[in-house]
Amino acid sequence: MEKTYAPQDIEKHWYQQWEQAGYFAPNGQGEPYCIMIPPPNVTGTLHMGHAFQDTLMDILTRYHRMQGHNTLWQVGTDHAGIATQMVVERQLAQQGKSRHDLGREAFVEKVWEWKEQSGGTITRQLRSMGASVDWATERFTMDDGLSDAVKAVFIQLYEEGLIYRGKRLVNWDPVFHTALSDLEVNAEEENGFLWHLRYPFADGSGSLVVATTRPETMLGDTAVAVHPEDERYKHLIGKMIDLPLTDRKIPIIADEYVDPSFGSGCVKITPAHDFNDYRIGQRHQLPMINILTIDAKINENAPKAYQGLDRFVARKQVVADFEKLGLLVEVKPHKLPIPRGDRSGAVLEPFLTDQWYVKAAPLAEPAIKAVEDGRIKFIPENWNKTYYDWMYKIEDWCISRQIWWGHRIPAWYDANGKEYVGNSEADVRKKYNIPAETVLTQDEDVLDTWFSSALWPFSTLGFPEKTERLATFYPTSVLVTGFDIIFFWVARMIMMGMKFMDGQVPFREVYIHGLIRDSEGQKMSKSKGNVLDPLDLINGIDLETLVKKRTTGLMQPEMAPKIEKRTRQEYANGISAFGTDALRFTFAALASTGRDIRFDMGRIEGYRNFCNKLWNATRYVWMNTDGKDTGLSDAPVELSFADRWVISRLQALETEVQQHFTSYRFDLAANAVYDFTWNEYCDWYLEFSKAVLQGADASEAAQRGTRRTLVRALETLLRLLHPFIPFITEELWQKIAPLAGKTGNTIMLQPYPQAQAEKVDTQAEQDIEWVKQFILGVRRIRAEMDIAPSKLLPVLLQNGTANDQTRLNTHQGLISSLARLEKTTWLASTDNAPESAMTLVGDMRILIPLAGLIDKDAELKRLAKEIEKIAKELDKLTTKLNNPQFTERAPADIVAKERQRVAEMQSAVQELEAQMEKIRAI
Structure with a gap:
């Protein structure tokens, strides 16, 4: 196993393995579970909003796949009418041509050529985020099947009088016409x-x-x-x-x-x-x-x-x-x-023009009722109000666009301007009995991109054909999206889905996430120079390239010097390569139910450290178990209190994570598994295991029990973490799974951990919590008194209960090993103890005599020097805060931070002075 965690060495490898093996396809035997990806523009590139939203969808997808559900994350891209036409028109302009020089048919062919050659950027970037979408069923809003769906819907709505042509006021772009x-x-x-x-x-x-x-x-x-x-x-x-x-x-x-x-x-x-x-x-x-x-x-x-x-x-x-x-x-x-x-x-x-419209009110009525009666639930529920506000005031929807790239409106006109709607000109002639000599001209307009997007939950599954996939996965399970398109996309999908799928809702739940903002709560925009590229966070970027990216192509070039200065100040060394897993975990940990999500670089650095901690913990476990009996033989196994404790604590964690997934609290689920992994498994249990594996007194059965617990608990944690950080967990699972007796080719298809009530061990949890408090108390005294960690300490105990004495007898070896104790001595409650540092575990006093442990004069001198240093800084800050020119002119948050610093320094001085008093009394 490699000594260091290098995400770039594992991420691309594992994604290729997963995709080639077909692991993303629906294959579970359980209930169907389906998520529709909000289709990104085919011209698009991955931004922080995409990366955040796609991470949440992938977490849900991986979780439900591991739950055994027949899971589909349907992927596809939107043809992005204006954006795509603009890209190709710019290319033509570089050749001194316009679309009119080519004509409509040749221009549309040119757009298709561009799509095939250059339109896959964002799908490649989705792979870099670890998105486990079903690539085998990837759709495009202009592919044949979706085009058939668009025509079928348009024609039916027209025939029912729900689509009409009229002169109305619209937002008009005088450049794109x-x-x-x-x-x-x-x-x-x-x-x-x-x-x-x-x-x-x-x-x-x-x-x-x-x-x-x-x-x-x-x-x-x-x-x-x-x-x-x-x-x-x-x-x-x-x-x-x-x-x-x-x-x-x-x-x-x-x-x-x-x-x-x-x-x-x-x-x-x-x-x-x-x-x-x-x-x-x-x-x-x-x-x-x-x-x-x-x-x-x-x-x-x-x-x-x-x-x-x-x-x-x-x-x-x-x-x-x-x-x-x-x-x-x-x-x-x-x-x-x-x-x-x-x-x-x-x-x-x-601008007043003739346009095509959808008569929205009749479609809105059942869509409103579906939310009112709970068939569709918004999460958080307060977004219901936003939905209702829009839907009750709904106006007719302008669906025509005066461009060439898109679904051309299936309407034809005769010389008198009479309109005929059908699948094709031949269909129209047959349907309306129009003779061949009558000249028909097709409408020049195309449909609004949102029209085809509104059909996405059922058109991607095969509509208008009654396919098996449509029957299996519609209605879909949950829609994950931002609040800014509740009306433009969410509401329209509900209206269209209920209209064309026999009154069935398109999804049962709508999880509304917040928007990614910078660390100061500002919206990310190029003009502010605060945009972060998720791929830069994954792969790293040097300062000069970052500056160039941020200052190139600005609509206001005069902003470039300001943005360059800010970038150089904030990213003096560029941006480190954090890897996809660290970015994903950051997104998950920030995904609360609030609207705004502040992205702080310190968080992603912290989660990169977490991945590194997990790597090192796995390396320790692997080095202590590989080639050894991990309880897979018939030899007896004995579990220590620490083994029983970590197994019991895992059950509580599994229950908690499951509850958070059910309520879409990605942040609470991520933080729960983070805290357990870092604090309980790595910081405590691995240390407990050393006392057994490296201790001279442990039996073979006890060592087998600890090795078994090490690998089983770690393997369980890797499965709990997999939806959040898929790459590192797959890499580590491949090492640990055989040692834990697990079979299978990938962690992706392993069952998600479920709590087992019979493994809850209240006594072990209470005993080990007592042990932890004992050890922490001793360590706290060491830190306060600056006693070397290697120094063996004598400990006096007083006021202990019979239960305390039993626990000490049971766990003496573990405590002495981890707290580095020389000996422990019980004192009667009436005994006068020598001058000691003291801490409490319950009512039991832990006393460490200080005589001979520290150099009294040297320690007093050190503490006095530390107090003097803090006092000087405190004096500067106090003078600053007493100056009205600072407190009245500086931003309120800066003033508050400085006052907080003063309070912290004053508290530190008090603690140091109390410490000096203890030492003087020796």
């Missing part, structure tokens, strides 16, 4: 202006002042709105306004949407270019005047002076013209959220 879903919109606050404009009354009797952040949209105004109860304007309702710069008149209307306290209390209404205005326009049946082209230039519906101008050029012109007319009241700086396309970065426009 397509509608976007809300999830594809990034809205962050930016500096802008609020222009106050005067609108004159048509009868010349006065004017109103309105405020706007987009002056150019006034060219499409069709009303001014005031609150119906606003006393300032009630008498003006119904009055007409001469809309400046145009030859149109618009009315003053009353609507409760208007906030009388904001601005002047008067709101310009542009129904074709603002979502709130659109709803007001519908309520009041206002005209919808679209003044923009698809690339956000002013169109023919505006006055000629502005036609053809870019929207931002038109904005300046409109403001200048208002100023010339004396109608510009004032301009104020104003911060506001600016919607930008997540791919193009362009400022988006609300």
Whole structure:
């Protein structure tokens, strides 16, 4: 067995072994258990959110596979319409071409070529995370089977009147010339202006002042709105306004949407270019005047002076013209959220276009009921409210996109614009009895990526065919996802699943995890320079490469020097290679039920140390058991109290971990098995075992019992840990399993440990807990008095019970060995003990006479020097905290930390002074 733990030497090897052997395929004989991977974009690369979420899903998958369930973790990727089209269009641009030069069919072929050659990055990275997905059944949202499912669903919904085509307001990307879903919109606050404009009354009797952040949209105004109860304007309702710069008149209307306290209390209404205005326009049946082209230039519906101008050029012109007319009241700086396309970065426009929609309300009703009656449970339960808030207010869903890559809408039009929906043109002609001479043209749009994703739980299993896999694994068991897509994905899967799978829910539970943030709680973003790449944490990265990664491709290049400085300060030596297991365990230990998860580099370093501890413990066990009788022969076996204790404690651990898995408390499960492995097995039981294996008085039967317990307990711990840290546990299990009498080719398919009540040993647990407290008490005195660990100590005992005396007699050898005792002497309760250091175990006093053990003068001198050192630092900190310039200007958390340091130093000085008093009394 190798002396040192080197994750890079084992991880790739074991993943290849598992995948080639087909261990990820469903093969258990128990109940079906199925998780659907949220399909990552085919253009994507692994980020911290993916790595965290995939770790949790893999933990569940491995756990249930070991439970004997027929387990499927269904994998696949999303075609990511806009993102993928953008990648290929950029490649064409480098050749001086556009997609229009190729034409639709040739361009789509080009995208497929890219997908086959370069689209597998994230699936390769999934393997590096140890994801035990069933690669043999990998799906892609554009593969033939899923495309058939998309068509079948679209056609049925259309025929039932649940899909229709209509003119509505959408998020419009003027670069990609397509509608976007809300999830594809990034809205962050930016500096802008609020222009106050005067609108004159048509009868010349006065004017109103309105405020706007987009002056150019006034060219499409069709009303001014005031609150119906606003006393300032009630008498003006119904009055007409001469809309400046145009030859149109618009009315003053009353609507409760208007906030009388904001601005002047008067709101310009542009129904074709603002979502709130659109709803007001519908309520009041206002005209919808679209003044923009698809690339956000002013169109023919505006006055000629502005036609053809870019929207931002038109904005300046409109403001200048208002100023010339004396109608510009004032301009104020104003911060506001600016919607930008997540791919193009362009400022988006609300835009009135013909689109395809799903009538969502009828689908939402049964989906709401499924959560209300408990057929679907959100974990934590408080996410129910978020789900209901969205679902009760649900609006029709825009499902069409004006791009070329995606599922093309299965609709055809004749010369009169009449629409026909079917699987193909031939199907449409047959279905609607359309003669061959009638020319049909297919709709140019494709479906929103979320449409095919909404079918994921059943389309990946074979729908629309009634396959065996669909019958076996639908409904799936649990969905693991983030709270940010409860509506965009989760709700839509519930609606579609119940609609097309005979009212069956698509999953029984939805586990909502938090978002990964940096150690300060900030969202990870490239512009902040705080993004961590999980592969860098796994494989390591040098400082120069890390700086280059963080400062290349920034949308705001001026941020590069700041980000470089921060990176160099935080990662002076780059990032060490921690390995996948350490990263996975960190994610598990942080996966509480809260929303935000702060990722601290100190945690992953700690869990890398844990893996190293496990490696070294296994090496100790292997070296002391390999080639020896580990209780597999017919020879008698005798279990010590320590053996019985660790076996009993394991039962409690197995029960606890099982409970935490049931409640999705990954953090509590990980921490429980961590604490037991490190503190009870490694720190205590391995030390106890040395007293038997290396002691001269232990019998062969006792040594066999300890060797058997060593390997069996370790083998059990490896199985408990396997879902969290699969690579190291597989490597170590291969060494230990034969010694524990286990057979099989992989730990993956071994049963997950189950507690056995008959192995609980209360007496052993109580006795060993007493022994531990005795040893810890002696060690504490050694540390306080700076007594060398090798020094044998005489111990006096006083006030002990009969039970204490029995335990000491039983465990004398173990205690003397681990506490390094010379002898133990019982004193009567009335005896005067020499000046001693003392500790308690229950009411029993453990006394260590100090005379002759320490150099009194040298120890007093050492302690005085230590007190002086702390006092100097304490004086500096106290002066700092007494300075108002520091306490008032420094961040509150920094001030709190400094005050905490003062309290800790004061406590340390008190302890050292008490120690000096003890020594002076000798």
